[in-house]
Amino acid sequence: MAYEMIRGSELSLQKFGWNFLTGTVWDPVADVYGAFPYIFGTVTSSFLAMLLALPLSIGIAIFLSELAPQWIERPVSFMVELLAAIPSIVYGLWGIFVLVPWLRTSVEPFLINHLGDLPFFQGAPYGFGMLAAGIILAIMILPIISSISRDVLRAIPNSLREAALALGATRWEATKIILADGKSGILGAALLGLGRAVGETMAVTMVIGNRAEISASLLDPGHSMASVIANEFAEATTELYSSSLIEIALILFAVTIILNVIARLIVWSITKKFKTT
Amino acid sequence: MKNIDFKKYNWRKIKSSTMTTLSIMSVVIAVIPLFLIFFYTLAQGISSLNVDFFIHMPKPVGETGGGMANALMGTAILIGLGCLFGLPISIFAGIYLAEYGNNPFGQIVRFFTDVLSGVPSIVIGVVAYILVVVPMKQYSALAGGVALGILMIPTATRTTEEMIKLVPQSYREAALAIGIPQWKATLRIILPTALKGIMTGVLLAIARAAGETAPLIFTALGNRFWSTDIGHPMASLTVFIYDYAKAPFEDWNRQAWGAAFVLIVLIFIVNITFRFVTRGRYGDHQN
Numbered sequence: 001m002a003y004e005m006i007r008g009s010e011l012s013l014q015k016f017g018w019n020f021l022t023g024t025v026w027d028p029v030a031d032v033y034g035a036f037p038y039i040f041g042t043v044t045s046s047f048l049a050m051l052l053a054l055p056l057s058i059g060i061a062i063f064l065s066e067l068a069p070q071w072i073e074r075p076v077s078f079m080v081e082l083l084a085a086i087p088s089i090v091y092g093l094w095g096i097f098v099l100v101p102w103l104r105t106s107v108e109p110f111l112i113n114h115l116g117d118l119p120f121f122q123g124a125p126y127g128f129g130m131l132a133a134g135i136i137l138a139i140m141i142l143p144i145i146s147s148i149s150r151d152v153l154r155a156i157p158n159s160l161r162e163a164a165l166a167l168g169a170t171r172w173e174a175t176k177i178i179l180a181d182g183k184s185g186i187l188g189a190a191l192l193g194l195g196r197a198v199g200e201t202m203a204v205t206m207v208i209g210n211r212a213e214i215s216a217s218l219l220d221p222g223h224s225m226a227s228v229i230a231n232e233f234a235e236a237t238t239e240l241y242s243s244s245l246i247e248i249a250l251i252l253f254a255v256t257i258i259l260n261v262i263a264r265l266i267v268w269s270i271t272k273k274f275k276t277t
Numbered sequence: 278m279k280n281i282d283f284k285k286y287n288w289r290k291i292k293s294s295t296m297t298t299l300s301i302m303s304v305v306i307a308v309i310p311l312f313l314i315f316f317y318t319l320a321q322g323i324s325s326l327n328v329d330f331f332i333h334m335p336k337p338v339g340e341t342g343g344g345m346a347n348a349l350m351g352t353a354i355l356i357g358l359g360c361l362f363g364l365p366i367s368i369f370a371g372i373y374l375a376e377y378g379n380n381p382f383g384q385i386v387r388f389f390t391d392v393l394s395g396v397p398s399i400v401i402g403v404v405a406y407i408l409v410v411v412p413m414k415q416y417s418a419l420a421g422g423v424a425l426g427i428l429m430i431p432t433a434t435r436t437t438e439e440m441i442k443l444v445p446q447s448y449r450e451a452a453l454a455i456g457i458p459q460w461k462a463t464l465r466i467i468l469p470t471a472l473k474g475i476m477t478g479v480l481l482a483i484a485r486a487a488g489e490t491a492p493l494i495f496t497a498l499g500n501r502f503w504s505t506d507i508g509h510p511m512a513s514l515t516v517f518i519y520d521y522a523k524a525p526f527e528d529w530n531r532q533a534w535g536a537a538f539v540l541i542v543l544i545f546i547v548n549i550t551f552r553f554v555t556r557g558r559y560g561d562h563q564n
Contacts, residue, residue, distance in 0.1 A: 057307075089515045201399040229403065260396075
């Protein structure tokens with residue numbers, strides 16, 4: 001797969017070289033392509049998603065593995081996993097018709113009025129934009145991060161919990177000890193979620209606004225690597241155009257592979273460590 | 278006896294219950310969108326579903342009414358093609374991993390299937406484009422099928438492996454003890470026992486593929502007409518949702534919700550069945 005993609009993107013690789021990564025102009029008419037706005041968009045939206053999803057996911061994982069009795073834990077984990085099974089196009093649909101209007105009419109005006117001095121919240125409340133993409137992504141990666149973190153926390157032997165509680169630790173203090181052990185596993189789960197966020201296409205395409213601009217404001221429309229491929233691939237007219245898009249796919253592929261390999265190695269090593277002991 | 282420092286103790290207790298509350302809060306926050314999405318789609322979807330939706334073709338732009346018969350057919354064909362390309366590989370790989378995979382090579386295969394499941398579907402679409410669309414010089418259902426097939430491999434492989442591993446070890450030992458060669462034991466004893474589980478695993482992979490849009494946009498492309506020719510562009514439910522959701526016509530938006538509803542119901546049924554089958558037979562194996 002990698003070979004085919006490298007072959008497909010040869011043309012743009014030769015023409016633009018490393019400048020492809022930093023070029024900010026994407027102009028199919030002039031046949032000049034630079035991927036930086038897309039890379040920027042992907043990084044921002046994924047980062048935003050992680051910011052929103054990570055604390056929540058850890059909370060869920062703690063709840064499911066440490067606190068909840070079985071009769072709550074089972075249906076809740078099931079529901080969280082169902083969240084992962086909804087196709088991304090449905091998230092996108094929901095994003096367009098529910099999330100975006102809500103953001104436009106209530107959340108974004110509020111942010112502009114109260115936090116408008118920050119560079120993140122300037123501009124007009126379009127609804128479509130980085131913020132919407134970040135929220136949708138956060139909802140989508142939440143199930144992955146929380147269910148893997150839960151598995152990691154569960155793998156930690158019970159004797160550790162019992163020992164902590166027996167020494168008079170409160171529940172939270174015992175949980176902190178568990179978390180210290182599960183740290184790297186949660187990191188792995190987070191990286192897996194990040195990998196999914198980076199590659200997520202449809203939901204993001206539908207709410208991000210699709211404008212190749214770099215703006216500090218989260219309310220402005222943006223673009224991401226995956227969404228530019230989805231939008232323009234079928235319409236790529238010149239060979240250089242489609243080979244540039246293939247190069248973006250190649251970058252995406254490389255990034256997600258790296259993220260996944262690291263994450264899987266971490267998760268594997270931690271669950272193995274505790275299983276054998 | 279030493280006095281307990283009650284101030285400190287209370288503080289620790291407060292901290293503990295605060296964190297507990299926070300953790301419960303996060304569950305509540307996370308489950309809310311599920312309900313919102315699910316019930317909103319239910320409400321919007323049911324009202325827009327009618328018999329027309331299933332048996333009629335899309336009407337020309339601007340007219341109301343019409344359905345997605347061609348998209349339903351298209352999705353079915355695309356999934357069929359995907360199964361054709363993806364399933365044989367996955368099932369054999371799964372059997373291999375479960376029965377003979379306890380060695381470094383098996384570990385590597387397992388690792389790469391896991392990694393493959395993390396590759397964005399749009400990238401797989403691009404690969405299918407390069408492999409099929411470019412040589413054929415035409416968008417086609419075949420290319421979409423290849424993309425879906427590749428997407429199915431990780432899920433199908435891993436569930437097949439899990440299901441075969443669920444078959445009690447004693448079956449294997451009994452089969453080998455009466456002198457059956459291992460391949461025959463695998464084929465005639467283990468596979469039939471695990472068949473039900475494998476079938477649901479396959480269904481799970483199908484459900485995943487049915488919900489995919491990104492790799493279809495530039496492989497199967499979409500088609501407003503009835504087509505069963507796999508050499509040509511073909512409609513699919515998900516691409517229809519994508520097109521209709523962006524369209525400015527209210528009637529189209531309504532139909533997008535209808536299609537989303539069909540998709541969600543399909544996927545939920547499969548997932549719940551899977552859950553039921555895997556739990557009912559050999560107990561909870563997952564953890």
